[in-house]
Amino acid sequence: MDTFAKMNNLDFKQTVAFEVICSTFILDSIRNNVSQIFNIESNNKNTKKALSKVLNDDIQKSLKMLMSVLEKRGAKKQLLMFLSGKGGSGKSYTIYTIERYCHLFCSFVSLPYERHTIYLTAMTGSAAALIKGVTLHSATNFEGRKKKVTDTDRNEWKCVKILVVDECSFCSQGQLERLDKRLRRLRSIPDVPYSGLHIIFIGNLHQLVPFDGDSLYSKYCIHWHDLINTSIFLKNDHRFVDDPEYGQMVERFSNGTATKADISLINSRLLNDKNGNGGNIDLPNGNTSDLYYACSTNAERNSITTSLFKNYIQNTHPVNDENVDLTQVPKNVIIIESTIYDKNKKRCSVSFESNIYNKCGDADIQTSHNKRIDPVLKFYSGVPLMLIDNLHLKEGRGNGTKFFGLSIQLKQDCDVHCKVWDGILIHTVSVLDVDYMICETVPNNKNEKAKLFQLKPEKDSVVINMKICNMKHQLSAKIIQFK
Numbered sequence: 001m002d003t004f005a006k007m008n009n010l011d012f013k014q015t016v017a018f019e020v021i022c023s024t025f026i027l028d029s030i031r032n033n034v035s036q037i038f039n040i041e042s043n044n045k046n047t048k049k050a051l052s053k054v055l056n057d058d059i060q061k062s063l064k065m066l067m068s069v070l071e072k073r074g075a076k077k078q079l080l081m082f083l084s085g086k087g088g089s090g091k092s093y094t095i096y097t098i099e100r101y102c103h104l105f106c107s108f109v110s111l112p113y114e115r116h117t118i119y120l121t122a123m124t125g126s127a128a129a130l131i132k133g134v135t136l137h138s139a140t141n142f143e144g145r146k147k148k149v150t151d152t153d154r155n156e157w158k159c160v161k162i163l164v165v166d167e168c169s170f171c172s173q174g175q176l177e178r179l180d181k182r183l184r185r186l187r188s189i190p191d192v193p194y195s196g197l198h199i200i201f202i203g204n205l206h207q208l209v210p211f212d213g214d215s216l217y218s219k220y221c222i223h224w225h226d227l228i229n230t231s232i233f234l235k236n237d238h239r240f241v242d243d244p245e246y247g248q249m250v251e252r253f254s255n256g257t258a259t260k261a262d263i264s265l266i267n268s269r270l271l272n273d274k275n276g277n278g279g280n281i282d283l284p285n286g287n288t289s290d291l292y293y294a295c296s297t298n299a300e301r302n303s304i305t306t307s308l309f310k311n312y313i314q315n316t317h318p319v320n321d322e323n324v325d326l327t328q329v330p331k332n333v334i335i336i337e338s339t340i341y342d343k344n345k346k347r348c349s350v351s352f353e354s355n356i357y358n359k360c361g362d363a364d365i366q367t368s369h370n371k372r373i374d375p376v377l378k379f380y381s382g383v384p385l386m387l388i389d390n391l392h393l394k395e396g397r398g399n400g401t402k403f404f405g406l407s408i409q410l411k412q413d414c415d416v417h418c419k420v421w422d423g424i425l426i427h428t429v430s431v432l433d434v435d436y437m438i439c440e441t442v443p444n445n446k447n448e449k450a451k452l453f454q455l456k457p458e459k460d461s462v463v464i465n466m467k468i469c470n471m472k473h474q475l476s477a478k479i480i481q482f483k
Helices: 004-005 012-032 049-057 058-072 092-110 125-132 134-140 151-158 173-186 224-225 244-255 260-267 298-316 349-357
Strands: 080-085 118-122 162-166 198-203 230-234 333-337 339-341 365-367 376-380 383-386 402-410 417-421 424-429 433-439 452-455 458-468 471-481
Touching: 004 012, 004 092, 012 058, 012 162, 012 198, 012 230, 049 118, 049 198, 058 376, 092 118, 092 349, 092 365, 118 134, 134 173, 151 173, 173 224, 244 260, 298 376, 298 433, 333 402, 339 349, 349 458, 376 383, 376 402, 402 452
Parallel strands: 080 198, 080 230, 118 162, 162 198, 333 424
Antiparallel strands: 333 376, 339 471, 365 458, 383 402, 402 433, 417 424, 433 452, 458 471
């Protein structure tokens, strides 16, 4: 175990967490699979007696010694751990190393290692995608409509040894209570907290609080304060190893201990706008694909993305003119118009759709899953985009995952025409004429490679918020668009 930790370059506290969790996993495996680990087979009805007789000898002594060693390393009958640390301290990497070690152990002793033996979950889709897991909500359905527990659910949870919950700072006290009740039902163990399952809660409580409900630390919570039996706080700064001064400053802001010098340094790095107003740093020239804007509202973000797109096409596209040569309109930019249906499933009029295209952004259109969707996708090769669903977590993509759109595959005999947008001619197509978009993921670190994937348009129920005659109206509809 020590050698494996060193081979994977775990620091001291990462190694402590690694040993506690792996020792618990091995101890649990021994207690539940003694006969298989020690190659003892018996089809006799008195299997337990025969097994006990054999284990009364040398194996029994060896077993007790091994269990004693594991317990000294931190193994627990039920491990409920809080693994914390600032961003970049190595929490996710520690879990990744633990998962690999436990898999190797099971292979060595011929025990099955199922897909969910260590069940990786997170409170958000983007966090789940990063660890190649699923959201805790979809894994347990602890606050969904599906109240009934089926035999399929029970069979799936029989093989779970450790439940990992990432970004636990987003979990409220009420959600923790509902998780406890759900796990007792899923595993048919009603009398033990969390059904006796080992759980690793990962997160940084200095981060954002739950969207709804009390945070885990705001007041006494029996499911947290009384039941967590191991806490480990990682300290090293793996993410800022090349710029430790910046990492220390970020930590002070996170802890609420930022100094005047920290604030002055941040303010000295303000960007100028195109007119030279703002700070003393100019926007970089050339490729700015790794430049991101932080916006306080969706409406502000819509305004910025619209402005950026307009600046982009002003330098490449011809303005609307009766003498313009349409063959000169660049083909690397295309606007994809959504298709909108009313509540009676009837296609909305062209004038109504055009009104939506010109007056609404994703700040004004909300899907049935409380997500935002743009009625018009302004596409060019390399356009930065973001997913808004959790349908592909197994492939490492979830809600909030950033990616680039590379190209559009149109259907045969589709109608691509030039249309005037803000006085500029741009190729335009209906979403119904688009087969799929070829996309590329954004690597999360230097060692990760970008991956290609296809994205298809989807249909969803939406609520459209728009002004009609200076009055706000809400319209229910269905829309087909990329999301």
